[in-house]
Amino acid sequence: MTSGPLVHLVDAVVFANGFPLLSGVDLDVAPGTLNVVTGANGAGKTSLLRLLAGLVPLSSGEGSVCGIDLARGDLRQLRRRVGWLGHEGSFYADLSVAENLRFCATALDRPISQIDVVLERVGLRARANTITKQLSAGQRRRLGLAWLLLRRAELWLLDEPYASLDDQGREFFDDLLADVTGAGATVLVSAHDPLRSARLNVASIHLAGGRVQRDEP
Amino acid sequence: MIRVAWLVARKDLRIELRSRVLLWQVVPFGAMALLLAGLALGPVHAGHSSAGPGLFYLVMLFVALLMINRSQVLEATSGTRASVAMLGLDPAGVFLGKALALCVELWATGLVLLAGTVLVLHTALHGAFLALPSVLVTLAALACAGTLYGALTAGGEGAATLLPVLCLPAFAPLLIAGERSFSAALDHGGLWEWWVIVLVALVAYGGVGILLYGVLEES
Numbered sequence: 001m002t003s004g005p006l007v008h009l010v011d012a013v014v015f016a017n018g019f020p021l022l023s024g025v026d027l028d029v030a031p032g033t034l035n036v037v038t039g040a041n042g043a044g045k046t047s048l049l050r051l052l053a054g055l056v057p058l059s060s061g062e063g064s065v066c067g068i069d070l071a072r073g074d075l076r077q078l079r080r081r082v083g084w085l086g087h088e089g090s091f092y093a094d095l096s097v098a099e100n101l102r103f104c105a106t107a108l109d110r111p112i113s114q115i116d117v118v119l120e121r122v123g124l125r126a127r128a129n130t131i132t133k134q135l136s137a138g139q140r141r142r143l144g145l146a147w148l149l150l151r152r153a154e155l156w157l158l159d160e161p162y163a164s165l166d167d168q169g170r171e172f173f174d175d176l177l178a179d180v181t182g183a184g185a186t187v188l189v190s191a192h193d194p195l196r197s198a199r200l201n202v203a204s205i206h207l208a209g210g211r212v213q214r215d216e217p
Numbered sequence: 218m219i220r221v222a223w224l225v226a227r228k229d230l231r232i233e234l235r236s237r238v239l240l241w242q243v244v245p246f247g248a249m250a251l252l253l254a255g256l257a258l259g260p261v262h263a264g265h266s267s268a269g270p271g272l273f274y275l276v277m278l279f280v281a282l283l284m285i286n287r288s289q290v291l292e293a294t295s296g297t298r299a300s301v302a303m304l305g306l307d308p309a310g311v312f313l314g315k316a317l318a319l320c321v322e323l324w325a326t327g328l329v330l331l332a333g334t335v336l337v338l339h340t341a342l343h344g345a346f347l348a349l350p351s352v353l354v355t356l357a358a359l360a361c362a363g364t365l366y367g368a369l370t371a372g373g374e375g376a377a378t379l380l381p382v383l384c385l386p387a388f389a390p391l392l393i394a395g396e397r398s399f400s401a402a403l404d405h406g407g408l409w410e411w412w413v414i415v416l417v418a419l420v421a422y423g424g425v426g427i428l429l430y431g432v433l434e435e436s
Contacts, residue, residue, distance in 0.1 A: 055299055080305035090300040092228070092291065094235045103228050107221070107304040131235070147300070 006031045006155060006186045007052055011061035012070075014051055021047035023210035024061065029188065031154075034181040037190040039207035045190040046087075048207065049157040052188065054078040066154055080108065083153030085144040087160040093133035097124055097143055100132055104147055118149040123172075137164035145176060156180065158189040218427075221310025222317060229291065229318035238287055239322055247280045247330050255337040269340035270348070270399035273330060274392045277356065280326050281388075282381055285363040288319050289371040308431030312364060316426065320360035327356050344403035351408060355395035355415050361422035362387045368433040391418055 007029035014022040022044050029035055037045050050056045052065050054075035063070035068078040091100045101115045119125045122142040127135065135143065141164055148156055156177075162170050177187050188205075206213045233239050254272045292298055331352060334340045366387060370379045398411035 050299075053299070053303065055302060076305045079303045082303065084299060084303045086299050090297060092232060092297065094232045095228070099231065103224065104304065106224050107306055 005029055007063075007065050007188070009051075009061065009063040012051065012058055012063045013060040014047055014056055015059040016047075016056065020210055021056075022051065025207075025210070025212050027205065027212050029186060031186050032181060032184050034177055034187045034202045035189070036202060036204045037188055037207060038192075038204050039190075041192075043207040044210040045207055046159050047210075049084070049159050049188060049190060052155070053082050053084045053157050055084070081154050083148040083151045083156045085141075085148060085156075085158045085161055087163055090144055090147070091132045091140070094131065096129050096131055097135070097146075098128040100143065101146060101150055105150055108151060110150055110152070114150055115146075118146040121149060121176075122146045138166065138169050141165055141169070141173075145173070149180075154185060156185055156187040156189075158187065160190055160192065162191055218307050218310040218313065221307045222313035225306070225311050225314025226317040226321075229288065229315060230321060232291060233318070233322060239284070239326065243280055243283050243287075243322075244326055244329055246283065247276050247326055248333050250276045250279060251330060251333045251337050258338070267400065267403075269334050269338040270396045270403065272338060273334045273340075273399065274355075274396050276330060277323070277327060277359070278388060278392060280330070281323060281356075281359050281363055282384065284319060284322055284326075285367040285384075286377055286380060288315055288364065289367040292371070302434075308434050309427040311434070312368075312426040312430035313423075315367075316361045316364040316423070319364055320357045323356040323360055324353060327352055341403055344399075347405075348399040348402035351395065351398040351402065351412060351415065354412070354419060355391055355398070358391050358415055358419040358422060359388065361419060361426055362391065365422055365426045365430070365433075368430060371433075387422070391415065394418075 005028040007027060009025050009027040012022055012025040012027075013020060025044075025048060027048075037048060039045050047056065051058060051063070051070065054065070054068075054070070058070040064073070065078055066081050068074065068081075070078075092103070095103070097119070098115060101118070102112060104110075105112055105115060116125065116128075119128055122145045124139065124142050124146060127139065132140070132143065141161060144161070161173060165173060177189065181187055251272065254268075254276070258268065292301060331345055331349070335342050335345050363384065366380060366384045370383060394411045394414040398408050398415070401408050401411065
């Protein structure tokens with residue numbers, strides 16, 4: 001476990017195609033906490049999460065995630081320790097649910113026997129042999145959660161995970177996030193809904209114009 | 218690296234078996250192209266033409282371009298790309314795995330089209346058997362080069378247009394060497410000089426892919 005903040009950004013700037021996606025973000029996230037990232041469309045929520053996942057490079061400023069320097073560290077190593085769930089389809093559409101998870105488990109040296117456990121947890125056990133492209137959007141979200149549970153990541157980065165979920169799915173999601181933070185993981189979840197942080201009773205990280213404004217719960 | 222290569226190759230081949238793009242789209246396209254080539258040559262010339270090896274490799278080139286595109290499309294959606302990137306797989310292993318899967322697919326297609334060359338273009342069966350090892354090695358080199366160039370164009374706008382243009386200088390020597398060795402097999406001539414070219418290309422593209430695939434993925 002990393003001592004100090006798990007996420008530490010100082011004046012972090014990210015450019016893409018000459019356009020600033022993040023324009024000087026200062027942020028500290030303590031280990032074992034649940035954090036909601038809010039902001040309008042284009043505020044930089046996805047870019048912030050992608051930076052923390054090591055999927056986009058830090059253009060200037062300083063930053064570290066799980067003790068790994070975002071500018072000079074081994075981003076491949078960082079990615080193995082971080083779980084990412086984007087709002088796009090994230091799996092091989094022609095593989096079954098179980099085959100997708102087996103690919104993930106083998107790649108990360110996780111026991112295959114855990115696949116049934118995580119599928120049971122997210123309510124997809126009966127769909128284990130279903131081809132992924134035949135799943136509904138909400139079921140694909142649950143598959144994403146199963147993928148994250150299988151990874152046992154230190155840091156969960158969830159980009160708009162509530163999209164495509166019904167009320168029951170959202171409650172399930174909230175309960176699961178509470179469980180994983182209780183077990184020691186750190187979670188950053190982006191959400192359009194500003195009331196989501198109140199529902200979760202956690203601090204929100206509000207982004208505007210590529211910068212952070214932090215509110216207390 | 219070998220473990221990752223095996224994992225990626227099995228995944229790509231499993232997707233291919235499931236989607237059956239190779240079976241229902243690529244192989245029929247190749248067979249149709251060979252048949253049309255035979256019809257274009259006419260019944261007299263098809264039986265006596267020395268164009269069989271060249272036409273075989275020309276059709277294999279078209280088929281290879283389709284399959285390289287297909288191989289990259291599997292990883293092309295940004296969600297899948299991000300999810301797989303988060304697994305932190307060894308890029309050298311990913312390259313080898315994708316090249317291996319593509320190679321198996323090219324071999325399967327190549328065997329069907331080789332039989333088609335014998336049937337449609339009346340290429341000597343004995344010569345086709347003699348040419349088989351050189352065909353397999355040439356297709357393996359095509360798979361390595363194709364995987365490398367496929368990664369170079371992946372995700373870019375107009376990738377399907379750019380891929381053949383970029384591949385042409387890499388594929389041309391392979392096709393020439395493959396065609397020459399196939400023709401030499403039919404004429405019972407010497408094969409070794411052409412084998413050397415193809416083997417050097419296989420090692421070179423394999424080596425460059427192992428070294429550079431990670432850089433291409435990150436970019």
